[in-house]
Amino acid sequence: MEIGQKLNEIRKSQNLSQGDVEEKTGLSRCYLSRIENGHTIPSLETLEKLAIAFQIPLYQFFTEAGGGIKVPPLPRTKAEPIFGDNHGEAVALSKLRKHLAQMSPRDRGILLTLTHRMAKRRKAGGGDE
DSSP states (O other): OOHHHHHHHHHHHTTOOHHHHHHHHOOOHHHHHHHHTTSSOOOHHHHHHHHHHHTOOGGGGGSOTTOSOOOOOOOOOSSSOOTTSSHHHHHHHHHHHHHHHHSOHHHHHHHHHHHHHHHHHHHTTOSOO
């Protein structure tokens, strides 16, 4: 099955219009239509945005209906929401991962130290919301 057909199936199974997907991903309806009709092949980054919007694992775009890998859900605590649960956080997390991959180990260490201090300050009530 082609990715465009799979995208169309997933979108329709969730009762979403291309406009709904446009709102969730920022991808234009025209572009989504071109993917679904096989006129363009989406990048992995685009598929990641779509997977986040559909709340499905990325590999699902590459498996046949009813087949594929069975992945158990990750355990989650109700007390702490996971960063990246909503679209805006997921996009920010994706960008952060790309930038971290380009940093030196020393710079990553500096960034981690800085974020640790910021988190401690916020926890103590001194941070901006």
